Amino acid sequence: MSSLATEPAGTAVRGRRRWLALPVILVGTFMTILDFFIVNVAIPSAQAELRATDAQIQFVVAGYGMAYASGLITGGRLGDLYGRRRVFAIGLASFTVASALCGLATGPVMLLAARVLQGVAAALMFPQVLSVITVTYTGDDRPRAFAGYGAALGLATVGGQVLGGLLIAADVLGLGWRACFLVNLPVGAVTLLLLRLVPESRSETARTLDLAGVVLVVPALLLLLVPLVEGRQEGWPGWTFASLAASAAMFALFAVQQVRLSRAGGAPLVEPSLFRSRSFTAGLATVLAVYGGMASFMLVIALYVQDGLGRSPLGAGLVFLPMGVAFFATSANAARFTRLLGRRTLTAGALLVVAGEGCLALVTRNAGSGVNLPLYEALMAVAGAGIGMVGAPLLSQALSGVGPGDAGSASGVLSTVQQMAGALGVAVIGIVFFGVLGGDPSPATYGRAFAASLVCLGALAAAAAVLTVPDRWWGAPASSAGRAGSR
Incomplete structure (x- = not known):
């Protein structure tokens, strides 16, 4: 159950205030994801000015992602315990300070440390967004709120490429690459002032932070992520496989510890009963396919356009625009699609991704530098429209069976x-x-490399489409999925 600052326990916030709260918390989504992508544009200039080595600059990119990913489960549970708005505020303030430190960095070590701090702050902030949406919006309002979340996600993903290129090209106040980090300061400051619009909520069942669980899950995640991030560039040496094996062992220990703590009446970091929800477990499996394809799609597009076609960072960012517009359009209308198609929205979106990526593979495989750019951008828009149809409704459906008391934990997972x-x-x-x-x-x-990657990505999208079909995997008929938030 959930207690809100101005409402009785378990009651969603009514009236206009809850919709005023939505854009405020979505800033957390936008800033977190933007900084994944905007740094890619800033890196070449930052490396030259700070005289950073390739290894140092690689960890500037990877350090943020690893600190962020390893802290999400803990960050989500902290929101359950101490208040989601409070933890969001702490994360946002810390993220803003860390962004200032990135922009003022005098050397690569300072930049790396500030990026890690950014990642930790984002791990506190990001899970609260999903938690607040889950406990504040019910019934037909929940798909609408998740549609806003999806639109913010899409804007940040594409906007990072475009905004970073524009800021560096404009060289505002002679800041160069530093503007890519300092742009977060006014956004963070204004959002902190508006946080009073966001209702406070916390779990009435979670009592203390499961420190033993934290000690097990954070190393387990790092042991998994470090070899995945560094393995290819290092040539997959023996330590990467040893790290992956150690990660599996740590996750097994974490699972055992969580089950035992739950059976003893304690408050585990991740409530095992979450996985009894068929919509949650099916949603996690589909998230693996969808988001595994989304991140790598963005990577190979950037490599192909910048290195293969020789576009500048700004030019490459502009190539993303049609895809971004299509992503935003379908994300913003995801609630309408869900009302019409229910869970079949996910299936249709995944099949659009298959069509877009499959046709892109055919168009680019033998085109060399003479690729038909308007056709390429049109097919990118098809794939982007499909991703937008899947992203937000998938998260809404996955969280539809989660109670308010476990919203933070589920969002973190x-x-x-x-x-x-x-x-x-x-x-x-x-x-x-x-x-x-x-x-x-x-x-x-x-x-040819881009086309081969697209074939694999199309297979992932097809797998996602298959996962969304069987009703028994989701615990509800596809036609009722759009009303899941009301249960």
């Missing part, structure tokens, strides 16, 4: 699986892309 899927997808698709590219890259080999 769901967000963690998103990040794990992204890291795994990038690692696997990276092997395919660079394996086909070979040691003598040219526009022709980039086209």
